Amino acid sequence: MIRYDDIHLDYAGKNIFSGFSLEVSENEKLLISGPSGCGKTSLFKILLGFTRISSGRVLYNDREVNARTIRAVRRNLFYLSQDIDFRNAPVNAVLDEVFSYEPNRGLVPMPAHREHLMKMLDLGDDILRQDMQKLSGGERQRLGLLVCFLLNRPVWLLDEPTSSLDKKLRRKVVDYVMATGKTVLIVSHDDIWRKADNLKIVRWS
Amino acid sequence: MGAHDIEPVSLALLFLFLIPVLWVSGRFRLALNRTILWSTLRMTLQLSLVGLYLKYLFKFNLAWVNGLYILIMIAVASYTVLKSSRLKISKLFGPVFLSILLPVATILLFINAFVVRIDYLFDAKYMIPICGMLLGNSMRNNIIGLSNFYSGLKESEKTYQYTIALGATRMQALAPYFQASIVAAINPILASMATIGIVSLPGMMTGQILGGSIPMVAIKYQIVIMLGIFYTQFFSVCLSLLLSIRQGFDKFDVLRKELLV
Numbered sequence: 142m143i144r145y146d147d148i149h150l151d152y153a154g155k156n157i158f159s160g161f162s163l164e165v166s167e168n169e170k171l172l173i174s175g176p177s178g179c180g181k182t183s184l185f186k187i188l189l190g191f192t193r194i195s196s197g198r199v200l201y202n203d204r205e206v207n208a209r210t211i212r213a214v215r216r217n218l219f220y221l222s223q224d225i226d227f228r229n230a231p232v233n234a235v236l237d238e239v240f241s242y243e244p245n246r247g248l249v250p251m252p253a254h255r256e257h258l259m260k261m262l263d264l265g266d267d268i269l270r271q272d273m274q275k276l277s278g279g280e281r282q283r284l285g286l287l288v289c290f291l292l293n294r295p296v297w298l299l300d301e302p303t304s305s306l307d308k309k310l311r312r313k314v315v316d317y318v319m320a321t322g323k324t325v326l327i328v329s330h331d332d333i334w335r336k337a338d339n340l341k342i343v344r345w346s
Numbered sequence: 347m348g349a350h351d352i353e354p355v356s357l358a359l360l361f362l363f364l365i366p367v368l369w370v371s372g373r374f375r376l377a378l379n380r381t382i383l384w385s386t387l388r389m390t391l392q393l394s395l396v397g398l399y400l401k402y403l404f405k406f407n408l409a410w411v412n413g414l415y416i417l418i419m420i421a422v423a424s425y426t427v428l429k430s431s432r433l434k435i436s437k438l439f440g441p442v443f444l445s446i447l448l449p450v451a452t453i454l455l456f457i458n459a460f461v462v463r464i465d466y467l468f469d470a471k472y473m474i475p476i477c478g479m480l481l482g483n484s485m486r487n488n489i490i491g492l493s494n495f496y497s498g499l500k501e502s503e504k505t506y507q508y509t510i511a512l513g514a515t516r517m518q519a520l521a522p523y524f525q526a527s528i529v530a531a532i533n534p535i536l537a538s539m540a541t542i543g544i545v546s547l548p549g550m551m552t553g554q555i556l557g558g559s560i561p562m563v564a565i566k567y568q569i570v571i572m573l574g575i576f577y578t579q580f581f582s583v584c585l586s587l588l589l590s591i592r593q594g595f596d597k598f599d600v601l602r603k604e605l606l607v
Contacts, residue, residue, distance in 0.1 A: 190598040191507050208597030215511060226508035228522060242513035288512070 148197030175345025441589035
């Protein structure tokens with residue numbers, strides 16, 4: 142489904158990695174592990190078209206990710222960034238805005254479904270009225286996961302998705318992610334993922 | 347009746363105040379003395395030159411010469427806008443030039459044709475001073491608009507990209523930066539329009555009164571110029587943002603870093 146084919150990445154004249162290849166099948170759950178700063182997050186940004194590689198190619202469903210295909214590819218990806226970079230506005234307004242974007246129209250969640258997910262993620266109704274900037278790291282992360290689960294796109298790119306959650310919630314999130322029929326790429330230092338069944342681990346050396 | 351002429355020696359007297367300014371600035375270690383002297387010198391030389399060539403522009407009063415002069419003024423303004431906004435001149439000169447030219451030319455010709463109703467639309471006496479006022483003001487607000495937009499975007503590029511990843515189009519993701527930059531750019535003129543006459547007596551009106559116009563005529567011209575400045579600023583900053591966006595992003599909707607100097 143996703144293929145990184147002999148890719149090379151340079152940043153500010155410095156080589157970050159070279160000759161990296163990886164193939165991810167549909168519905169696969171894959172944990173990419175490796176030391177900080179080795180370019181794991183860049184793999185997500187390359188697939189999203191925000192970081193350009195120096196050579197090699199990236200394929201999504203056998204189609205090369207390029208200027209012509211990038212918008213179609215992006216609508217299939219959900220990216221949970223490490224800092225959950227939602228713009229600063231009341232949470233409600235941001236959620237409404239997300240569901241007003243053309244690829245997400247028609248995905249407006251049923252209230253019962255949203256409530257169920259919010260409950261699972263320990264998110265109360267009051268959070269919807271707060272400003273994004275005032276939320277704690279943990280709240281933002283849970284909100285990011287809520288949007289991920291609601292948009293329900295085929296591929297999830299999760300960057301440290303459990304770093305700000307307590308133990309109970311981490312368990313719930315891992316179980317939920319592992320049980321979905323989605324293709325999931327995870328970058329995480331959290332050992333809880335390693336205990337999950339059916340998780341493929343790619344060690345980055 | 348014209349304004350009372352100023353003797354060169356009397357004009358020179360006003361430069362004496364530079365001495366205490368330089369002394370205070372030196373004591374406070376503002377490291378500004380060279381700049382103060384350089385700017386004062388440039389202002390004096392440039393205005394003296396303007397005095398000389400305006401004399402001939404007014405004398406010949408040829409449409410193509412006046413038009414060419416205005417194009418040069420706009421080119422210099424565009425260059426200054428990009429230099430002060432720390433944006434790449436070679437990439438964005440065209441969009442900024444057009445963004446200033448279109449509103450300035452439209453408003454200027456409209457004022458000459460339908461408001462002041464002069465027979466010769468390209469009359470230097472009207473065209474050049476009014477254009478100078480429109481341009482000077484547009485230049486300032488384009489600097490505010492463009493630098494606000496691109497520095498805001500650079501600072502929060504992750505948020506912009508995240509919005510794109512969530513499904514927004516480039517314009518949807520840029521909308522908050524666009525809105526904030528336009529507001530920042532036109533706020534000064536709105537504040538100035540709201541307090542004019544109470545807090546400040548504007549330069550054009552003062553000039554006309556000194557030149558012998560009766561206050562009511564001077565006030566009418568001032569209203570014309572304030573509206574002209576406001577419309578020009580508003581459309582010019584909207585256009586310069588919109589047209590620069592076309593150059594400022596690649597096909598992946600990523601901000602071209604090479605545009606930022």
